[in-house]
Amino acid sequence: MQASRFSPKPPWLKVKAPGGPSYVALKEMLRARDLHTVCEEARCPNVGECWSEGTATIMLLGDTCTRGCRFCAVTTGNPRGAVDAREPEHVARAIAGLALQYVVLTMVDRDDLLDGGAAHVAFTVTRIKELRPDILVETLLGDFGGHADYIHTTVDARPDVWAHNIEVVRRLQRTIRDVRCGYDRSLEVLRRVKHRDPARVTKSSIMVGIGERDDEVLETLADLRAAGVDIVTIGQYLRPTPKHAAVDRYVEPATFARFEEEALRIGFRYCASGPLVRSSYRAAEVFLRGILRPEARPAPVAPPVDGLVPATRLLRATRSGA
Numbered sequence: 001m002q003a004s005r006f007s008p009k010p011p012w013l014k015v016k017a018p019g020g021p022s023y024v025a026l027k028e029m030l031r032a033r034d035l036h037t038v039c040e041e042a043r044c045p046n047v048g049e050c051w052s053e054g055t056a057t058i059m060l061l062g063d064t065c066t067r068g069c070r071f072c073a074v075t076t077g078n079p080r081g082a083v084d085a086r087e088p089e090h091v092a093r094a095i096a097g098l099a100l101q102y103v104v105l106t107m108v109d110r111d112d113l114l115d116g117g118a119a120h121v122a123f124t125v126t127r128i129k130e131l132r133p134d135i136l137v138e139t140l141l142g143d144f145g146g147h148a149d150y151i152h153t154t155v156d157a158r159p160d161v162w163a164h165n166i167e168v169v170r171r172l173q174r175t176i177r178d179v180r181c182g183y184d185r186s187l188e189v190l191r192r193v194k195h196r197d198p199a200r201v202t203k204s205s206i207m208v209g210i211g212e213r214d215d216e217v218l219e220t221l222a223d224l225r226a227a228g229v230d231i232v233t234i235g236q237y238l239r240p241t242p243k244h245a246a247v248d249r250y251v252e253p254a255t256f257a258r259f260e261e262e263a264l265r266i267g268f269r270y271c272a273s274g275p276l277v278r279s280s281y282r283a284a285e286v287f288l289r290g291i292l293r294p295e296a297r298p299a300p301v302a303p304p305v306d307g308l309v310p311a312t313r314l315l316r317a318t319r320s321g322a
Helices: 021-032 047-052 087-096 118-131 148-156 170-176 183-196 214-226 253-265 283-290
Strands: 058-060 102-107 136-140 161-163 201-208 231-236 270-274
Touching: 058 087, 058 118, 087 118, 102 118, 118 136, 118 148, 148 183, 170 214, 183 201, 183 214, 201 214, 214 231, 214 253, 231 253, 253 270
Parallel strands: 058 102, 102 136, 136 161, 161 201, 201 231, 231 270
Antiparallel strands: none
């Protein structure tokens, strides 16, 4: 379905406005901890559904990204090396105070830091595992400038899943992603993770409806699989503001189904493909049941930490990414 400036969204993209007691309670908890969420920063269409179920995504390393991709609503700027050294502990304690099974930690790109924030991310993962060793942790990270040592720092912290998004097909990289990003660099980063730890589950994500052709999506799937990527998600691009790249088309659900079928055919262990799919879409259900712990039972309710009341559902703690 081709899109124009005044095209209404198709019915399969309609979502409820956020609200409800669980939504409000989780928002207040995150604010009290001064934690930034990619749900809000990136204007995710699933924020109402996820937060009402006690789920959220938390960005590490602040709310200002040093890169300016044309699809992303996260603030772009120069943090000038500012890092909240308390953040790993705050994030870990917030998570430990909730009844969680699966946590996703993401980040803004921090090209102003010598290691791109790798040590900060690694320490956060380590601290979470110390407080709640039963929790599965996914990291959705940047490319760290392609530096192997920094990538290895995050891999060696042993997150259960290591994710990096290629975002768009090769032809659109220069027009959609920041000039410091790159198609081949993203593939190389994902290959390095597998080389460092072959058992580590790797994951990436593709946006569609931003100017690509279907055959280019299939080519990107093949390239990701050749790089050893285990899991892929495919979702509809939605323009966050008029300053961002325009939506080229609204991809129909049947086309998403074909993408998923092809991904599984060429060997991905799992593919989530649909209009409202995002890079952390249904992460806990996918990985807990199907890959990391097929035999997993519901996680025990965690004791309150610093007065926090355990949530009744999963929290995905993440901080940036697509």
